Amino acid sequence: MLDENAVAKAHAVYTPFTLSIYDVLVHGLSNRFAWRCPTRRLIALYRDNLSSHHLEAGVGTGFLLDRAGTARLSRLVLLDANRNCLDRAGRRLARFKPELHQVNLLAPLTPDLAPVNSVGLTYVLHCLPGRMSEKLKAIDHLRPLMSKGATLFGATILGRGIAPNRAASALLDLYNAKGVFNNREDDMAALSDGLRQRFDEVAIAEEGCVALFRAT
Numbered sequence: 001m002l003d004e005n006a007v008a009k010a011h012a013v014y015t016p017f018t019l020s021i022y023d024v025l026v027h028g029l030s031n032r033f034a035w036r037c038p039t040r041r042l043i044a045l046y047r048d049n050l051s052s053h054h055l056e057a058g059v060g061t062g063f064l065l066d067r068a069g070t071a072r073l074s075r076l077v078l079l080d081a082n083r084n085c086l087d088r089a090g091r092r093l094a095r096f097k098p099e100l101h102q103v104n105l106l107a108p109l110t111p112d113l114a115p116v117n118s119v120g121l122t123y124v125l126h127c128l129p130g131r132m133s134e135k136l137k138a139i140d141h142l143r144p145l146m147s148k149g150a151t152l153f154g155a156t157i158l159g160r161g162i163a164p165n166r167a168a169s170a171l172l173d174l175y176n177a178k179g180v181f182n183n184r185e186d187d188m189a190a191l192s193d194g195l196r197q198r199f200d201e202v203a204i205a206e207e208g209c210v211a212l213f214r215a216t
């Protein structure tokens, strides 16, 4: 059963203040010094996989789309459980005229949306509560919004089977204690198996503590 309290804890941390420091903290410092996955690798993942009709699930500040989006992005749908994230990312990405929808990815999605050709899901799975099989329900909820042959891509910070440095260990302890992360049991095998059960083609790579994936 869905633990509403755990779902809320995983996104309630994103206030206007925390979002104002998010890019520096996550994409500036943590990716480099803790997770050891350079932000340029994430931006490259977006540049390589963004289609003209894109849906982003779990938008944060909209940083990656801002860096990677090009004029060929003609339709952009942003989904998030947190209104502050939608508002901030919506303003930042206003040039793409985004459609904003406040939704919980762990519950069936109700918005009646035309299917897209690509879906981004970055740094969301490690936030979601539950085992990997429960987290991946988010993907099951997104699949009806993907056209045939559409690509799902993104990244997630793993909690098991990695070699975290001191900074990464401290952040994993802190964020899991606060319920902002729920990734103690997340490993490459569970992610890879879950994606392969759902998609024909799966590419998955590990960089530092991060799994980067692409599935069609």
Ligand SMILES: C[S@@+](CC[C@H](N)C(=O)[O-])C[C@H]1O[C@@H](n2cnc3c(N)ncnc32)[C@H](O)[C@@H]1O
Residues within 6 Å of the ligand: 007, 010, 011, 014, 026, 057, 058, 059, 060, 061, 062, 063, 064, 079, 080, 081, 082, 085, 103, 104, 105, 106, 121, 122, 123, 124, 127, 128
């Ligand atoms: C760590 S941030 C990642 C933001 C962005 N993708 C990035 O890489 O910078 C996680 C995002 O997922 C959203 N989120 C967390 N749990 C969610 C849920 N159950 N449903 C929808 N969005 C959720 C948060 O509000 C936040 O915007």
